[in-house]
Amino acid sequence: MNRIFLILCFCVNLLIAQQTKFVDFKKIETVLAFNQMKVDSTVFNSYEIKFDILKQTDSIYLDAIGMKFLNVALNEVSVKYKNDGKKLVIYNDFKASASHTLNFLFFASPKKAMYFIGWDNDSRNQIWTQGQGKNTSHWLPSIDDMNDKIEFDISCVAPKGYQVISNGKMVSKRETSIHNLWEFDMENPMSSYLVALVVGNYDKKVTFSKRGIPLEMYYYPEDSLKFEPTYRYSKRMFDFLEEEIGVPYPWQNYKQVPVKDFLYAGMENTSTTIFADSFVTDSIAFVDKNYVNVNAHELAHQWFGDLxxxxxxxxxxxxxxxxxxxxxxxxxxxxxxxxxxxxxxxxxxxxxxxxxxxxxxxxxxxxxxxxxxxxxxxxxxxxxxxxxxxxxxxxxxxxxxxxxxxxxxxxxxxxxxxxxxxxxxxxxxxxxxxxxxxxxxxxxxxxxxxxSKEISRMFALDQELMFSSHSLEYSVDRYWGKAIGSKVKAHLFSRDEINIVHDSIIRKGLNSNDLKVRQAIAQNLTKIPSELKSEYESLLNDKSYITIEAALFNLWKNFPQDRQKYLDKTKNIQGFSDKNVRTLWLALNLVSPDFEDKNIRNIYKELTDYTSPKYGFEIRQNAFQYLNQIQACNDGCKENLKQATKHHNWRFSKFAKELIKAN
Ligand SMILES: [Zn+2]
Missing domain, CATH: 1.10.390.10 (Neutral Protease Domain 2)
Structure with missing residues (x-):
C-alpha cells in the first residue's frame, strides 16, 4: 500500500511539475468582498494575475475549486476557457518569453480553507483562512503546487468596525459609510499555501524590532490584560532569531493574530501568523501553558518554510x-x-x-x-x-x-x-x-x-533507586537530598514513582515552595494520607490552574466532609481559556448532594450553556465531558453535541461522534 501511494504521488508530481516548466506566475492582485458573512458564505472578487510564458504551450491553468467565473479576459480580450470545478484552464497560443495579464471576476463558497466563525450564532464574528493541508484554491484561484512562488497583493472589503489582516504591508484603508476597503502589498513572492486573511474585531499594539521591523500583535478588545503574558518575549525572540539565523527577517512586517476554533496551534502564513486563541493567557496560565514556543516556532518558519x-x-x-x-x-x-x-x-x-x-x-x-x-x-x-x-x-x-x-x-x-x-x-x-x-x-x-548536569544526575539517581542494595526509604531520601532543579525533584513524584515515595518526602515536596514539584504531587497523589491533609489543601493557593484543578478534585474525593469548604474557596476561579477549573467546579457542585445552594439551577444552566457554539471548542469539550460523566446532558446539550459532530475542527468533531457512540 505504501508503494502504490508513492507511485501515485510521483505521477501527480510530474503533472504538476510540468506546468512550472511552461509558465511562471508572477503577481496576483485581487479585491475580495463577502456576500453575507454567514456559514455558507460566498466570497467574490475581481482578480488579476500576471505571468510569463517560459515555453510554448496551448493552455495554462489556475487551481480553483468549485468556483464560478465571469468576464474572463486575457490581455483585456475575452478568451476561451474551461472551468472543470477544480481548475480554470485558459486556452491560447502562448509563445515563449511573452508576458500576459489575465483578468476575471470569480465567486466561491469555500467549504474549507476559509472559515466563517460565529456569524450564525451572534458570538465572536470572524473570518479566517488556513492554506496548508487545505489548499488556498478553495477561496482564491491560485497554484496548489508549492513550487511556483507568486507575489500576492490582497485587498478586502469588510464592514466598518472589523479589522482586516492579510500578508504584507497595509498600504491604504479607504472608508465609505458602511464598508472599508483594506489594501495590502507584498514585495516578494511566496507559495500559495501561505496566503492569509483574517476579518474580525481586534485591537492591536505595535512594537519595533531592533532593525525597525514593525511587530503587530492583535488581541480581542476585552483581553487587554492578557496582552502582556500572551505576547511575552515576542520582541526578544524576534531579535534573537535574526541574530542567530544570520539573515535579516525577509518580509515587510510581522503580524500575529489569535482566532477562535483554529485547526492547529499556529500557522506561519507569510508575515501573518494566525494562532489559536486558546493561547491567549493570563499570567497564572502562563506558568503552565503559554504561547512562547508556538510564537517562536511560527516566527522561525518565516525563514524556514516561507523564505x-x-x-x-x-x-x-x-x-x-x-x-x-x-x-x-x-x-x-x-x-x-x-x-x-x-x-x-x-x-x-x-x-x-x-x-x-x-x-x-x-x-x-x-x-x-x-x-x-x-x-x-x-x-x-x-x-x-x-x-x-x-x-x-x-x-x-x-x-x-x-x-x-x-x-x-x-x-x-x-x-x-x-x-x-x-x-x-x-x-x-x-x-x-x-x-x-x-x-x-x-x-x-x-x-x-x-x-546537562541535571539530566545526567537524574539518570544516576534513577539507577540508584532501581538497583541500590540499601532500603527503598534510604534511596528515596538520598534521591531527594541529591536532586537539583525542580524537574529532577518533580520526577520523583511522577505517576510511576510516587507510590514508592514515603510520606515524609511528600511532605518535604509540599513544603518546598516549588510550583512544579507541588504540581506533580497534586496530579499524581490521588489518595491523600490524612496526616498530609493540611499541606495538601495549601495546593489550592498555588498560582497554577493545573495544580488547582487536580487538587480540587482530589480533595473533594478524599474528604467528603469538607467539600463545601473546597468549593467555596475556588468559586471565583475560571482557569485556562478552556475554563478547566470553572467547568470542574460546576460539575462538582452538581454532584455534591449536601451542598445546599439555591443557585443549583443556575449552575446547571451555566455548565449546559458552555456546550453551545458561542464558546470555543475547548470549553465545549470540557462541558460535554462533565455533563456526560454526571449523566446530565439534556436536550439542549444533546442538540449542541449533534451539531459539534459537524464542526470544522476534526479533533472536536471526532470527540463529539465518539461521545455519541459511547452512549
Ligand atoms: Zn511548523
Whole structure:
C-alpha cells in the first residue's frame, strides 16, 4: 500500500511539475468582498494575475475549486476557457518569453480553507483562512503546487468596525459609510499555501524590532490584560532569531493574530501568523501553558518554510525540524540551558515511545509522523551542530538561506552548504540520521548526559533507586537530598514513582515552595494520607490552574466532609481559556448532594450553556465531558453535541461522534 501511494504521488508530481516548466506566475492582485458573512458564505472578487510564458504551450491553468467565473479576459480580450470545478484552464497560443495579464471576476463558497466563525450564532464574528493541508484554491484561484512562488497583493472589503489582516504591508484603508476597503502589498513572492486573511474585531499594539521591523500583535478588545503574558518575549525572540539565523527577517512586517476554533496551534502564513486563541493567557496560565514556543516556532518558519520552501513532502523536515529547533534555541536564550536540554530529553523520550511502537521512519519519508518531522528533525540539527561546531553550522545555514531565498529547496541544498562551511564530509551522517529508519536513542542520551548536569544526575539517581542494595526509604531520601532543579525533584513524584515515595518526602515536596514539584504531587497523589491533609489543601493557593484543578478534585474525593469548604474557596476561579477549573467546579457542585445552594439551577444552566457554539471548542469539550460523566446532558446539550459532530475542527468533531457512540 505504501508503494502504490508513492507511485501515485510521483505521477501527480510530474503533472504538476510540468506546468512550472511552461509558465511562471508572477503577481496576483485581487479585491475580495463577502456576500453575507454567514456559514455558507460566498466570497467574490475581481482578480488579476500576471505571468510569463517560459515555453510554448496551448493552455495554462489556475487551481480553483468549485468556483464560478465571469468576464474572463486575457490581455483585456475575452478568451476561451474551461472551468472543470477544480481548475480554470485558459486556452491560447502562448509563445515563449511573452508576458500576459489575465483578468476575471470569480465567486466561491469555500467549504474549507476559509472559515466563517460565529456569524450564525451572534458570538465572536470572524473570518479566517488556513492554506496548508487545505489548499488556498478553495477561496482564491491560485497554484496548489508549492513550487511556483507568486507575489500576492490582497485587498478586502469588510464592514466598518472589523479589522482586516492579510500578508504584507497595509498600504491604504479607504472608508465609505458602511464598508472599508483594506489594501495590502507584498514585495516578494511566496507559495500559495501561505496566503492569509483574517476579518474580525481586534485591537492591536505595535512594537519595533531592533532593525525597525514593525511587530503587530492583535488581541480581542476585552483581553487587554492578557496582552502582556500572551505576547511575552515576542520582541526578544524576534531579535534573537535574526541574530542567530544570520539573515535579516525577509518580509515587510510581522503580524500575529489569535482566532477562535483554529485547526492547529499556529500557522506561519507569510508575515501573518494566525494562532489559536486558546493561547491567549493570563499570567497564572502562563506558568503552565503559554504561547512562547508556538510564537517562536511560527516566527522561525518565516525563514524556514516561507523564505525557502520544500519542493515536496520528502523534505518536510526542512520546515518543521528547523522551526522546532530554532524555537527551542529562542527559548534557551530566555529560559536557559537546563530548559533546553530538558525539552530535548522530552523529545528523545517521545521518539523512543514511537520507536517502541514500531513507528520509526526515515526523516526523508514524506509519510513520517509529526513526531519524526518536528522532534527527530530537531535532534538531527542539534547533533549536526555538535559535529561541525557552532561557527560552521551557522555559516552553512546562512549561506543555504541566502542562496535559495524566495525559492524551493531540498535536503541536499542544506547539506552541501554545511559541508562547504565545515569541510566535513557528511555522507555518513546523512545516511545514519536522515535516511535510516533507525532511531539512535543512545546517541541522543549520551549527548544529553555530556551537556546537562541535571539530566545526567537524574539518570544516576534513577539507577540508584532501581538497583541500590540499601532500603527503598534510604534511596528515596538520598534521591531527594541529591536532586537539583525542580524537574529532577518533580520526577520523583511522577505517576510511576510516587507510590514508592514515603510520606515524609511528600511532605518535604509540599513544603518546598516549588510550583512544579507541588504540581506533580497534586496530579499524581490521588489518595491523600490524612496526616498530609493540611499541606495538601495549601495546593489550592498555588498560582497554577493545573495544580488547582487536580487538587480540587482530589480533595473533594478524599474528604467528603469538607467539600463545601473546597468549593467555596475556588468559586471565583475560571482557569485556562478552556475554563478547566470553572467547568470542574460546576460539575462538582452538581454532584455534591449536601451542598445546599439555591443557585443549583443556575449552575446547571451555566455548565449546559458552555456546550453551545458561542464558546470555543475547548470549553465545549470540557462541558460535554462533565455533563456526560454526571449523566446530565439534556436536550439542549444533546442538540449542541449533534451539531459539534459537524464542526470544522476534526479533533472536536471526532470527540463529539465518539461521545455519541459511547452512549
Ligand atoms: Zn511548523
Amino acid at each position: 525557502v520552501t520544500e519542493t515536496s513532502g520528502t523534505h518536510h523536515w526542512l520546515q518543521e525540524g528547523f522551526a522546532t529547533y530554532y524555537a527551542l534555541l529562542a527559548e534557551r536564550d530566555i529560559f536557559g540551558d537546563d530548559y533546553y536540554y530538558w525539552r530535548l530529553y522530552e523529545y528523545a523520550q517521545e521518539l523512543l515511545e514511537q520507536d517502541k511502537a514500531g513507528g520509526s521512519t526515515s526523516l526523508l519519508n514524506p509519510k513520517s509522523s509529526s513526531t519524526t518531522f518536528y522532534k527527530k528533525g530537531t535532534w538531527v540539527l542539534h547533533i549536526l551542530r555538535e559535529k561541525v561546531g557552532d561557527g560552521a553550522f551557522k555559516k552553512g545555514v546562512k549561506n543555504y538561506l541566502l542562496k535559495h531565498q524566495f525559492k524551493n529547496v531540498e535536503t541536499e541544498n542544506f547539506i552541501i552548504e554545511v559541508e562547504k562551511a565545515s569541510g566535513v564530509d557528511l555522507s555518513e551522517f546523512v545516511k545514519t540520521w536522515l535516511e535510516d529508519e533507525k532511531y539512535l536513542y543512545e546517541d541522543c542520551i549520551s549527548s544529553l548526559k555530556q551537556n
